Amino acid sequence: MNAARDSLILHHYDGSPFSEKVRLMLGYKRLAWRSVKVPVIMPKPDVTALTGGYRKTPIVQVGADVYCDTALIAQLLEARAPRPSLFPPSQPLAPLLAQWADSTLFWTVIPYAMQPAGIADIFKGAPPEVLKAFSADRAPFTAGMKRQTAADATVNLAAYLGSLEAQLADGRPFLLGLEASIADFAVAHGVWYLRRAGALAEIVARHAQLGAWLDRLLAIGHGPSEPMTSQQALAVAKAAPSHAPTAVQPGLGFAAGQVVSVTPTDYGMDPVTGTLVGLNADEVVVARDDERAGRVHVHFPRRGFEIQQETT
Numbered sequence: 001m002n003a004a005r006d007s008l009i010l011h012h013y014d015g016s017p018f019s020e021k022v023r024l025m026l027g028y029k030r031l032a033w034r035s036v037k038v039p040v041i042m043p044k045p046d047v048t049a050l051t052g053g054y055r056k057t058p059i060v061q062v063g064a065d066v067y068c069d070t071a072l073i074a075q076l077l078e079a080r081a082p083r084p085s086l087f088p089p090s091q092p093l094a095p096l097l098a099q100w101a102d103s104t105l106f107w108t109v110i111p112y113a114m115q116p117a118g119i120a121d122i123f124k125g126a127p128p129e130v131l132k133a134f135s136a137d138r139a140p141f142t143a144g145m146k147r148q149t150a151a152d153a154t155v156n157l158a159a160y161l162g163s164l165e166a167q168l169a170d171g172r173p174f175l176l177g178l179e180a181s182i183a184d185f186a187v188a189h190g191v192w193y194l195r196r197a198g199a200l201a202e203i204v205a206r207h208a209q210l211g212a213w214l215d216r217l218l219a220i221g222h223g224p225s226e227p228m229t230s231q232q233a234l235a236v237a238k239a240a241p242s243h244a245p246t247a248v249q250p251g252l253g254f255a256a257g258q259v260v261s262v263t264p265t266d267y268g269m270d271p272v273t274g275t276l277v278g279l280n281a282d283e284v285v286v287a288r289d290d291e292r293a294g295r296v297h298v299h300f301p302r303r304g305f306e307i308q309q310e311t312t
């Protein structure tokens with residue numbers, strides 16, 4: 001099991017757009033990874049044993065360190081394999097475009113693709129109970145959000161894809177220039193999902209440059225992976241001798257050792273409670289104990305997450 005100690009373990013499922021974003025980033029960086037398939041809906045006991053309650057997909061595990069949210073996962077991969085970079089210095093706006101794609105574009109793609117004509121293809125072959133269970137799972141998951149109507153999403157998406165097409169019109173291979181960046185991977189997962197939406201995928205096919213750009217990104221592939229069970233992943237966490245070095249930077253409003261909860265501010269607002277062990281402008285890290293996973297350090301991006309001190 002020693003070889004697994006420092007391995008990147010991706011917990012994901014095939015049809016998850018944010019997982020596709022990470023799979024492509026792994027491929028881009030030619031990193032080897034272990035693949036743990038997780039359930040599409042709750043319950044996910046082997047995920048929450050690692051995270052302490054966070055249920056979004058994907059997560060990446062390295063030993064007893066668990067990284068939530070693809071914005072932070074991108075930074076982890078960048079640290080593991082700096083070249084090729086997801087953050088080329090010539091593209092300072094790449095993280096901003098990525099943030100827009102992961103929020104606004106994604107939440108325009110979903111209501112557009114989830115129209116009856118899209119659902120028919122996205123859930124092809126699945127019995128009606130599966131669709132029903134999916135809807136029942138996702139309703140509370142997104143309860144705090146105002147969802148776009150299909151009509152609004154259609155108009156908005158046409159404008160967004162039109163802008164992306166225009167950006168690529170000068171023949172550049174990637175959205176912000178000659179090199180790929182985090183912006184490409186963040187936009188790609190939404191457009192990838194649109195392509196799976198049967199007749200509705202026509203909205204992508206209308207844009208020749210955008211289609212060619214997506215093909216270019218998908219050609220990167222996912223790199224080499226080996227399957228692993230969720231039980232094996234829990235055993236890797238439990239056996240890990242130590243955690244990644246981390247520290248609480250002073251002046252950011254919290255102190256090491258405080259019991260805090262960390263909660264996404266957009267949707268899927270499941271709090272994770274633990275002892276604060278790491279904090280800086282980019283990430284917040286809490287330590288928590290789980291019977292099966294042992295002592296786990298759970299990492300979240302600082303932006304897009306709320307930290308609350310818990311009264312003990």
Ligand SMILES: N[C@@H](CCC(=O)N[C@@H](CS)C(=O)NCC(=O)O)C(=O)O
Pocket residue numbers: 016017018019040041042055056057058068069070071102141268
């Ligand atoms: N900001 C998160 C968003 C992740 C997200 O919304 N993932 C979707 C799947 S693509 C999800 O969690 N759906 C519910 C689930 O898988 O339980 C990230 O970048 O990782």
